[in-house]
Amino acid sequence: MEKKGQVWIETVIYTLIAFVMIGLVLSYAYPKIQEAQDQAIIQQSVDMLKTIDSTILTIGAAGSQRYLELAIKKGDLKIDGENNKLIFEIETQSVYSEPGKDINDGNVVILTEEKSGYNLVTLTIDYSETYNLQFGGADILKKISKASNAYKLTILNDGEDETEKIILDFSLG
Secondary structure, eight states: OHHHHHHHHHHHHHHHHHHHHHHHHHHHHHHHHHHHHHHHHHHHHHHHHHHHHHHHHTOOSTTOEEEEEEOOSSSEEEEETTTTEEEEEEEESSOOSOBTOOEEETTEEEEEEEETTEEEEEEEEEOTTTEEEEETTBOOEEEEEOOSSOEEEEEEEEEEOTTSOEEEEEEEO
């Protein structure tokens, strides 16, 4: 009878040891996995901004429009009509670039800022010299947040304004 009790006690102890070891491995591995996922999301976001940029550069004459599908898994895309900028921001534990320094990747300016407990990575394309960005016909700041489905973004060349900048009107469909 004593041997049966000893077997059960050993089984419980070995199971607890296995759970502790799995917990230790996960406590180390999970942050690294999360950091790698964030790095991939940031790189996809850089590629998304480059796709929008190349679409804008090839939009053509007044009245032309282009459609894009945007998948935002994490972070926020901002269409800043007031300052004529496209901005993507993401909060992450990962350090994507040297904190406090602007890094250029084509037309995309990447800035990592250290905040308390996380890093804010900001990707920006500035169109203030050549285009007048609008959302729904107005110079507003439109924030597009993460979603499970892709957004359908429409970009319309709406002619030139009084300063001879091309008006690009964004909308979601």
